[in-house]
Amino acid sequence: MKMxxxxxxxxxxxxxxxxxxxxxxxxxxxxxxxxxxxxFGIPHELEGEFFPGIPKINYxxxxxxNPLAYKWYNAEEKILGKKMKDWLRFSVAFWHTFRGxxxxxxxxxxxxxPWEDGTNSLAMxxxxxxxxxxxxxxxxxxxxxFHDRDIAPDGITLAEGTEIRPLWGTAQLFxxxxxxxxxxxxxxxxxxxxxxSQVKKAMxxxxxxxxxxxxxxxxxxxxxxxxxxDLKKELDHMARFLQAAVNWKKSIGxxxxxxxxxxxxxxxxxxxxxxxxxxxxxxxxxxLADEFKLNIECNHATLxxxxxxxxxEMARIYGMLGNxxxxxxxxxxxxxxDQFLTDISEATLIMLTVIKNGGLAPGGFNFDAxxxxxxxxxxxxxxxHISGMDxxxxxxxxxxxxxxxxxxxxxxxxxxxxxxxxxxxxxxxGSLSFEELEKKAIEWGEPPLTSGKQExxxxxxxxxx
Numbered sequence: 034m035k036m037x038x039x040x041x042x043x044x045x046x047x048x049x050x051x052x053x054x055x056x057x058x059x060x061x062x063x064x065x066x067x068x069x070x071x072x073f074g075i076p077h078e079l080e081g082e083f084f085p086g087i088p089k090i091n092y093x094x095x096x097x098x099n100p101l102a103y104k105w106y107n108a109e110e111k112i113l114g115k116k117m118k119d120w121l122r123f124s125v126a127f128w129h130t131f132r133g134x135x136x137x138x139x140x141x142x143x144x145x146x147p148w149e150d151g152t153n154s155l156a157m158x159x160x161x162x163x164x165x166x167x168x169x170x171x172x173x174x175x176x177x178x179f180h181d182r183d184i185a186p187d188g189i190t191l192a193e194g195t196e197i198r199p200l201w202g203t204a205q206l207f208x209x210x211x212x213x214x215x216x217x218x219x220x221x222x223x224x225x226x227x228x229x230s231q232v233k234k235a236m237x238x239x240x241x242x243x244x245x246x247x248x249x250x251x252x253x254x255x256x257x258x259x260x261x262x263d264l265k266k267e268l269d270h271m272a273r274f275l276q277a278a279v280n281w282k283k284s285i286g287x288x289x290x291x292x293x294x295x296x297x298x299x300x301x302x303x304x305x306x307x308x309x310x311x312x313x314x315x316x317x318x319x320x321l322a323d324e325f326k327l328n329i330e331c332n333h334a335t336l337x338x339x340x341x342x343x344x345x346e347m348a349r350i351y352g353m354l355g356n357x358x359x360x361x362x363x364x365x366x367x368x369x370x371d372q373f374l375t376d377i378s379e380a381t382l383i384m385l386t387v388i389k390n391g392g393l394a395p396g397g398f399n400f401d402a403x404x405x406x407x408x409x410x411x412x413x414x415x416x417x418h419i420s421g422m423d424x425x426x427x428x429x430x431x432x433x434x435x436x437x438x439x440x441x442x443x444x445x446x447x448x449x450x451x452x453x454x455x456x457x458x459x460x461x462x463g464s465l466s467f468e469e470l471e472k473k474a475i476e477w478g479e480p481p482l483t484s485g486k487q488e489x490x491x492x493x494x495x496x497x498x
Contacts, residue, residue, distance in 0.1 A: 120387065129402060135409065202242070387429075
């Protein structure tokens, strides 16, 4: 099959992500030549299906009872003048979907997928990639996201000959012991240099694959205690690291967006990009605000004490909303459980922000979510993504109707209508001094109490769910 050949041959670009040894970083040129198949011993018998019992997922409408069909997501249907697939720009997370094992701190892996052979060989990496592209095509999803270390085994490194391409790539700078003190914020310059080399290669490969964004998630960029930490030095070093990444992006002609993904803690006690406001303040302080946008993960938002809607609105109003990692947590658990988003109310709030933002392109919705430990059937992978896609599609429909109706918008505008007066305009322009405002306050007397109409706003919102 020609397509299978393209998928396998394209994989060789990512071989360069494998970093030659623990001591030195290899700069292997990205190639996709037929001779490489025999050179690396890549098997030719990967032509079959990994999901033979799963049909291509189609839209059947809200009345359908078929678990392997979309009820709300109709890719080509236009909402507010734009196709649903262009509003949502869905992406599958390779690490959760094809590397997730079901293991947790208290239990061994529970999942045994048909493409796995128990090794971390190059041939095994190719099988996973073949399964990934088959999965994407059956879902009708055109994008995927990856960590470098989840794709290629250490020590060895994909261009794609189809329309499927990475929404974003990233370098995994948190799992290996060398990064236990951080990567860009490590007190050891040798680690800092290694991390820079890894980001360099991962960005090159993302560019080679036609990736649209590159993400920085600083899972170890933080501290456990300030007693042994030079806070200013670590923040300065992280800023220099990000500036060097910007410089490299420009030097290789990568036109994608650089994204930072805030998270308050876990695995560190305190992570430097705690939330959207903290991250934007950091970028502004170091002159990087024009070079980065934010990748907001909903579960990270709740860990920082905010709602996902809050974090998205903060990023949007400052022009920094770049991408959304679509997931949710469990309110009773309290940690980063990375569950698929199925809350229609939450999805509607999210889509209100996305519509106001004019969409997310070149970003999108990445399902940074994993099956529960107890879900072990291949079919569950499809059902989970179908459910997540339908939830956000339903949220898009709800939000569009809510905004078209205009009742909630009118309620909000009415709350601030005093600022639409001539005097209010002068306040917004900053042309009135405290002295002039004091005179007006004395003239007007005690301000009247006006209702915030919260219950009415909630009634309006709930009526569209």
